[in-house]
Amino acid sequence: MFGLFKSTPPAYHNLTAAQFAEGVRRSGAVLVDVRRPDEFAGGHIPGAVNIEVTAPDFAQRVAALDKAKPTYVYCRSGARSSKAAAQLSAAGFTQVYNLPGGVLDWPQPLTR
Template sequence: MFDFLKPAAPAYQNLTPAQFAEGLRQKKAVLLDVRRPDEFAGGHLPGAVNIDVTSPDFARRVADLDKTKSTYVYCRSGARSATAASQLTKAGFADVANLLGGVLDWPHPLVR
């Protein structure tokens, strides 16, 4: 009756590491690491692009990405990437996925 009182569901998907890995295999997705550059340098998922979500130019930098492609986002634990995923969906990205647990729960090797 009062649907307007219900909180809106996130327009992005929260995926387990297994779902995230499977999605990356199946789609030609943009893989976005939203951690700080020093964290990225310490090890990241293969093929990831690093754009720090806490950077003042985050919105400008992600605006250069293709909004029609699937965008898979991750950070250290999943908190910053959830923030980034929300910002991406508000900016018009159609298919956004967030890695639950971040790289802390990622079972595959990271690259440097």
Template sequence: MFNFLKSSAPAYHNLPPAQFSTEIRQPGAVLLDVRRPDEFAQGHLPGAVNIEVTAPDFAQRVASLDQQAPTYVYCRSGARSAKAADQLAKAGFTHVANLLGGVLDWPEPLTTR
């Protein structure tokens, strides 16, 4: 029997900035900025890798990442990163977290390096 109304929780976690900040410091964590390159250049979290979620090669580029590594995703407001987090979870990434509120709610300084 099919259950078309079955609702499943997202296969990723939404984290508030304080918890996100703590978790990205763990060894082996991957920090993924999914904004456009011009947004990334204006300021990003230190150590972030920029792979734009709306780029046609997004799936191909993230396929090179370690699916077992804790992966932390963010964007400007949290909307694009939620979409990216969902795609990563569906692609087999085992630990994916999304920054609630994105860089708009990020309390720490951004870097341009």
């Protein structure tokens, strides 16, 4: 009976920094920085929108995004973005990509 219960793999994909960089350059990709606004202001990946994952309105704000577009999420080190990616997948986003090493692994310059 126990064999019937399988753990479900995450509905999002972890990418290397190179894969993530390639993905966010694609037309139609949505890039979401889930850090606090002060962290975002200190430097973020160009083109990112800031939607803080720990904010009370996170679910409401991401609901305004197009669920069918490839959605790339990141934070400082990958912990918060993993949680955000899981929430996006659970909310019906079909193409969710996470940067597990966060901006600490980002090889290109950040913008302010």
